[in-house]
Amino acid sequence: MDIVVCIKRVPATDTAIKIAADGKSIETSGVTFEMNAYDEFALEQARLLKEQLGEATVTAITIGPKEAQKEMRGTLARGADKAVLLTTEHWVYDGASTAEALSTWIKANPAQIVLCGKQATDADNNQMASNLAARLGYGCVTEVSKLELAEGTFTAERDIEGAREVVTCKTPAVISCNKGLNEPKPANLKSIMAAKKKPLEEMPAELPDAAMEVVSLELPPPRAEGKIIGEGADAVPALIELLRNEAKAI
Amino acid sequence: MSNIIVIAEVREGSLKRPSLEAVTAAQQLAKGSGGHVVAVACGHDLDAAAGELAASGANKVVTIEGATFAHYSGDAYAKAVAEQVRTHDGAAVLMAHTAMGKDLLPRVSALLETGVITDVVDVTCDDGVFGAKKPVFAGKATLTVKATKSPFCATVRPNNFAVASGGDGAEIAKVDAPSGDLLSVVKEIIAAGGDKTPLQEAKVVVSGGRGLKEPENFKIIEELAAAFGPGVAAVGASRAVVDAGWRPHSEQVGQTGKVVSPPLYFAIGISGAIQHLAGMRTARTIVAINKDADAPIFKVADYGIVGDAFEIVPALTKAIQEVVASN
Ligand SMILES: Cc1cc2nc3c(=O)[nH]c(=O)nc-3n(C[C@H](O)[C@H](O)[C@H](O)COP(=O)(O)OP(=O)(O)OC[C@H]3O[C@@H](n4cnc5c(N)ncnc54)[C@H](O)[C@@H]3O)c2cc1C
Ligand SMILES: Nc1ncnc2c1ncn2[C@@H]1O[C@H](COP(=O)(O)O)[C@@H](O)[C@H]1O
Numbered sequence: 156m157d158i159v160v161c162i163k164r165v166p167a168t169d170t171a172i173k174i175a176a177d178g179k180s181i182e183t184s185g186v187t188f189e190m191n192a193y194d195e196f197a198l199e200q201a202r203l204l205k206e207q208l209g210e211a212t213v214t215a216i217t218i219g220p221k222e223a224q225k226e227m228r229g230t231l232a233r234g235a236d237k238a239v240l241l242t243t244e245h246w247v248y249d250g251a252s253t254a255e256a257l258s259t260w261i262k263a264n265p266a267q268i269v270l271c272g273k274q275a276t277d278a279d280n281n282q283m284a285s286n287l288a289a290r291l292g293y294g295c296v297t298e299v300s301k302l303e304l305a306e307g308t309f310t311a312e313r314d315i316e317g318a319r320e321v322v323t324c325k326t327p328a329v330i331s332c333n334k335g336l337n338e339p340k341p342a343n344l345k346s347i348m349a350a351k352k353k354p355l356e357e358m359p360a361e362l363p364d365a366a367m368e369v370v371s372l373e374l375p376p377p378r379a380e381g382k383i384i385g386e387g388a389d390a391v392p393a394l395i396e397l398l399r400n401e402a403k404a405i
Numbered sequence: 406m407s408n409i410i411v412i413a414e415v416r417e418g419s420l421k422r423p424s425l426e427a428v429t430a431a432q433q434l435a436k437g438s439g440g441h442v443v444a445v446a447c448g449h450d451l452d453a454a455a456g457e458l459a460a461s462g463a464n465k466v467v468t469i470e471g472a473t474f475a476h477y478s479g480d481a482y483a484k485a486v487a488e489q490v491r492t493h494d495g496a497a498v499l500m501a502h503t504a505m506g507k508d509l510l511p512r513v514s515a516l517l518e519t520g521v522i523t524d525v526v527d528v529t530c531d532d533g534v535f536g537a538k539k540p541v542f543a544g545k546a547t548l549t550v551k552a553t554k555s556p557f558c559a560t561v562r563p564n565n566f567a568v569a570s571g572g573d574g575a576e577i578a579k580v581d582a583p584s585g586d587l588l589s590v591v592k593e594i595i596a597a598g599g600d601k602t603p604l605q606e607a608k609v610v611v612s613g614g615r616g617l618k619e620p621e622n623f624k625i626i627e628e629l630a631a632a633f634g635p636g637v638a639a640v641g642a643s644r645a646v647v648d649a650g651w652r653p654h655s656e657q658v659g660q661t662g663k664v665v666s667p668p669l670y671f672a673i674g675i676s677g678a679i680q681h682l683a684g685m686r687t688a689r690t691i692v693a694i695n696k697d698a699d700a701p702i703f704k705v706a707d708y709g710i711v712g713d714a715f716e717i718v719p720a721l722t723k724a725i726q727e728v729v730a731s732n
Pocket of ligand 1: 613615645697712
């Protein structure tokens with residue numbers, strides 16, 4: 156079985172964001188990049204599925220800058236058999252063009268299971284899996300936190316507002332992975348060494364025109380400096396007064 | 406005509422409130438585009454929901470009904486909705502940014518060969534060009550885009566637009582759901598015990614963190630939430646307590662949890678790490694209770710009380726009960 160895992164390189168979640176001079180992107184110097192947190196669950200799930208199936212090929216793919224070689228090497232150290240880096244110099248924030256480019260690659264290299272993270276923590280788009288699935292004509296379940304794969308089908312669970320949904324879906328399918336699906340394990344030295352011998356293909360991405368154009372990227376207006384209104388339970392009446400009459404929140 | 410389509414979400418017969426907020430966003434766009442607002446709902450037995458939509462101010466309501474649509478199927482709903490967008494000459498398509506909205510609208514946009522922008526907090530239509538604003542980098546920046554393909558598709562963040570109301574009863578049209586092969590279908594919905602208010606729809610979120618010391622102590626958090634009365638408040642949690650197994654992941658607020666923007670948010674025994682702030686910094690009013698006066702949460706809180714949660718929270722619960730009783 157062929158399994159594809161989609162990976163995105165994003166700024167570390169504790170990065171302070173600075174806006175670049177163009178007013179449309181972030182200043183990247185001094186920023187630590189890493190593999191998107193949710194993609195860790197996707198990658199680990201690919202490894203677990205391969206273990207379950209006995210025989211499977213796991214290909215990790217990304218559309219990103221040349222520097223994403225580091226993250227792609229990382230996927231090889233953590234279970235991917237092969238990595239593909241489709242290079243672009245621009246920040247890919249537009250879900251439609253990314254999905255189109257990924258779907259073109261997957262159509263040429265069909266997979267039974269395509270795993271994504273729930274959302275990339277840069278543009279916070281949360282749209283790739285279902286966007287991609289519709290373009291491929293594949294089944295799809297998003298934000299999955301429990302998965303049982305059978306022959307030609309699978310059952311997945313996901314959180315919805317105030318409840319959990321149990322969904323059945325046919326394969327081939329795109330699945331987006333949420334926290335709780337598995338416990339990603341770090342690579343060990345042996346697998347890091349072994350990764351050096353695995354193939355990492357690199358070629359320019361063919362991204363169609365974006366469906367959205369960036370007008371501006373700005374820092375949000377700072378919240379008004381908060382105030383500490385007092386100490387201990389004695390401050391409760393003052394809080395109630397402020398919530399009622401100033402904030403009009405209760 | 407440049408009509409604005411709203412995909413309404415109906416679950417187990419009831420229309421979800423964020424769909425009515427999406428109608429408000431659609432009305433904002435219709436003012437700019439000069440078109441009508443058409444609400445489209447998929448499901449089975451949609452009379453009640455259709456009635457509510459018709460009274461919301463939408464100009465037309467289309468229901469796609471049938472046994473095959475009794476349970477959500479992303480692929481089947483998407484095809485049926487995309488067809489209605491074409492039929493009604495949709496220049497823009499909006500849906501609430503809920504579990505269903507995030508799943509469905511990207512598919513619809515792909516079938517319509519256009520883009521989609523998710524989790525938007527504002528939408529615009531100037532000279533026929535659609536645009537939107539959304540928080541990116543976990544709320545650390547705001548992205549403004551304009552659409553270069555048509556139709557313009559966007560999911561709208563809940564609790565951000567007012568609920569639409571005051572329509573005088575729009576025309577309701579019924580379309581039969583297609584019978585046919587579904588790739589995916591919801592088999593079961595397991596309710597989270599009791600009649601819990603969904604975190605993202607709650608008017609008040611009361612979150613607790615590691616400062617509560619033991620999972621059992623979340624009782625004081627639950628009691629404070631309950632004090633607001635039924636259906637008002639939901640309990641949230643920091644990642645530290647979710648990772649420790651004290652609370653389910655469905656309650657996690659933050660960059661790798663849920664993003665909430667309720668009118669009122671309480672952070673209790675939560676330090677205010679950047680990843681937590683990402684999930685709640687857009688709440689209208691933030692209250693922090695922490696024993697450390699230097700905790701970063703006080704930098705974003707509108708009102709802070711320094712001290713022991715175990716002393717302050719029960720007193721606060723009592724005071725809230727009194728306010729609610731007197732209202
Ligand atoms: C990739 C990544 C993603 C992350 N995503 C999230 C996320 O989505 N959500 C999230 O919350 N975190 C997230 N984190 C974790 C985040 O960095 C913090 O570790 C976490 O938020 C801390 O939780 P906490 O505030 O409950 O605990 P702590 O930081 O330990 O803070 C406990 C607080 O309780 C106070 N306290 C102690 N005793 C009392 C008392 N008796 N009364 C009152 N106050 C008391 C202390 O002063 C302290 O401020 C993420 C981290 C990473 C690396
Ligand atoms: N540029 C990209 N290259 C490869 N995969 C991506 C890319 N962008 C997003 N993805 C995948 O899609 C998931 C959801 O991203 P998004 O919809 O952009 O929030 C991510 O977790 C990745 O698995």
